[in-house]
Amino acid sequence: MPTLRERLHQAAATLEAAGVAGPLREAEALLARRLGRDRAWLYAHPEAALTDAEAAGWEAWVRRRAAGEPPQYIAGAAEFYGREFRVTPAVLIPRPETELLVAAVLERVAAEAAARIVDVGTGSGCIAITLALERPRARVSGVDRSAAALAVARENAERLGARVDFAAGDWLAPAAGPFDVIASNPPYVSEAELPALAREVREHEPRAALIAGPHGDEVYRRLIPQAAARLRPGGWLALELGYQSAEQVRPLLAAPEWDEVEFRRDAQGWERVATARRIFPEGIAPPGSCAAP
Ligand SMILES: C[S@@+](CC[C@H](N)C(=O)[O-])C[C@H]1O[C@@H](n2cnc3c(N)ncnc32)[C@H](O)[C@@H]1O
Structure with a gap:
C-alpha cells in the first residue's frame, strides 16, 4: 500500500505532465481538502495510508485537475477577503483584484454607517456578503441575471451569516435605490479577447460572467448612466x-454627474478599480459643509 508521501509524488508527476504549475503544492492542497485536514497535517503524517475510498476520491480530483478544471470548482470552495465561499461552475x-474593489468601498463607508449598498452582477455573492459582514449596519443587496448564481450567493450568505x-434581474433594473454605494465587478472581456484567456478560465468559468460584448466596454456603458440615476447625491x-479597461471607463466617468474620480492600481500596476462620486446637484450641500442659507 503506497504511503501518503508516495501517492503525493505520483499525483504531482501526473499534474506536472499535464502542465499544471506548482504540481506538488496543488496535489497537496487537493488531498488536504479531500481529507478535511490542512497541509501541515500532511507533512506531519508522510507515512499515513489512505483508505480505498479516500484514495479513489482524491485521484478523481487529480484527474479533473490534470484535465484543466480549476481547483476551486473541484473543491467547491474559494477564499475571498479571509472567508471561504462556496463556488460552482x-x-x-472570486479573484484577489476584487478584494481591491471591496477595500475601496470600505474606505468610503464608515464602520457604523447604515448605508444602502448594492452589488450588481453578484455571482457567488463575494462582494455583497463581505460588505454586509464588514459593515453590519448597512443594508446590502445583490443582483444577478443568473438564477443558478443567485442560489450559490444565497447559500454563501446563509453559511457566513450575512x-x-x-x-x-438585468443590472440595476430590480434595484430601486437610491443607494449610497453601487459596486460591481461586471463582465469586461471582449469577444476578440476570449481566445487569449487562460484555458482554465475560457473552458470552465461562465461566459456570462466574462464576456461583455464585441468591445469589452458594453456593460460599463450601460451600468454607469444607470448608476448615476440610482445613487443619492454624494453616493x-x-x-x-x-x-485594459481604464481607457474605456475614463471618458464615461468624465460625464458631469461624476466627481472625485479615482483609479486604483493592482500589484502589477494596472488600473483595476475605478471609484467616482455622484455630484451634489446645485443647491444641495454635501453633509458637513457650510451651506449658504
Ligand atoms: C465578473 S462576474 C462577477 C461575479 C462576482 N461579483 C465576483 O466579483 O466574483 C459578473 C456577474 O454578472 C452577472 N451578469 C451578467 N449579465 C448580467 C445582467 N445583464 N444583469 C445582471 N447580472 C449579470 C453574471 O451572471 C456574473 O455573475
Missing part, C-alpha cells in the same frame, strides 16, 4: 476594471 471564481437581499460608484 455557475459563478465566477444579511443580504438578493434579486434576479459612490465602485467598479472593477479589466486590466
